[in-house]
Amino acid sequence: MNFDFTDDQRHLLDAIEQIIARHLARPLAPTRIECSAELDRDLMQGGYFDAVVTDGLGPVAAAAMVMALARLPFCTELSASALLAPRWGLPRVCAVLEGGRDLPARFLAQAACAVAIEADGVFAAHLAPGDAREIESPWAYPMGVLAAPETLDWQRLDADPAACLDLWRVAIAAEITGCLSASRASVVEHVSDRRQFGRPLGSFQGVQHRLAHSAVTVEGVRWMTLAAALGNVPAAMAAGQAQQAVRQVAYDLHQFMGAMGLTLEYPLHRWTYRAKRLQSELGACERQFQLAAQQIWCA
Template identity: 80%
Template sequence: MNYELNDDQRALLDAVEQVVQHHLARTPAPVRVECLPELDRDLEQGGYFEAFHTEGLGPVAAAAMVIALARLPFCTELGASALLAPRLGLPRVCAVLGEDRAAPARFLAQAACAVAIEADGVFLAHLKAGDAREVESLWAYPMGELIAPEDLRWQRLDADPNECLNLWRVAIAAEIAGCLSAAMVSVVQHVSDRRQFGRPLGSLQAVQHRLAQSAVLVEGVRWFALAAASGAVPAALALGQAQQAVRPVAYDLHQFMGAMGLTLEHPLHRWTYRARRLQSELGACEHQFQIAARKAWAV
């Protein structure tokens, strides 16, 4: 696929890269989940989440921005803010639910609103203090749940649930792409520095082959997410490919990190745990491939 960003989209990503590098310079603390209010402030004040509706940028730039920002070892709500909230006119932070409104969701305890994308419509509830609570989780995201979802005032939005699901699929695929990309970079650096048998671990051909296979998967996920945002490839196929890549890539990256990859000292666990959480959203890869097949061969 020959796909190039336009000048405006490249300029946006250059600005995003400056934000990324600024916050990467901050030494990660040895914790599983770390949210940065400063990062949220910079993104809000910079108007980055307005790319979706900006002429010359659009959903492709929004997805590319999510990929770039998901490379950070810090947490912030990206996908819904970049792709779904602009389409629906929602405030940040936005938590996205499925058919089960009582199920735990990412960023729900910090959210200003909750959106439930269901088969018969899209529903919105504005949240106030006490409507949601944090829940403990192994995932490297802040997780929460609604305390009494049936008591909230749910408003039906004038939105197509299929369109919203497609945008949400692109958002999840983009976050997975960013997480796996950052994880890959960290491991390549490790095997370049780590020496075994008198030479860098990364110089061993078996290690190079497996890292090359992972790199192909990660790059494919990135291109699928961008293409799906432009309408060139079904969003379900992009998400299915992203979710399918998580397991083999994460497995190999942790293998090459050894015990260091299981400690809080190294940030690898943050990216791979997030990717693992996203791996199961919206029914996982098999469900996404079934949806893509039905769309492609619908009678």
């Protein structure tokens, strides 16, 4: 696939890289989830989440931006704010409920609004303090549930549920891509420094082969996601490819890190546990491939 970003898209992504570099310089706290109010402020003040509705930028730039920001070890709501909320002027933080209004969702306890993508329409409700509560989970995202979803003032949006789900699939694939890319980079750095039998761990051929395979897998997911954002391939195919990639890539990376990859002092789990949560959304890769096959063969 030949793909070049436009000048406007490159300028946006260059600015995002500057933000990323600034926040990567911050020390990490030994915690499972670390949100960043400073990162949120930088992104909001710069108006970066308007890219999806900005002429010359659009879904491709928004997806690429999510990929880049998901490389950060800090947790912030990206997908809904970048691909969905700006289309309807919804406030950030925005939480998406795609399986039911009573189910847990990422960032719901911190959200200013909730969006429910359902078979008969897309609905949004503005949230006040107490409308949602945080819950414990193994994932490296803050998770929450609505306290009483039936009491909220749900408003139907002028939106096609199928189109919204496709945008959500692109967003999920983009965020997985960023998480896997960053986790792989951290492991490459580790095996380059860690010595075993008098030589760097990364010099062993078996390690090199599996890391090379993971690099090809992640790069393939990246291009598939951009192609889906452009409308060249089904979004379900990109989401399925990304979700499927999590299984083997995350497994290999944790194998090379050993127990250190699960410690709070090392950030690998921040990316892989986020990717594992995204891996299960929208019915996981099996459902995505089934939908993609139906779209291709029944078209």
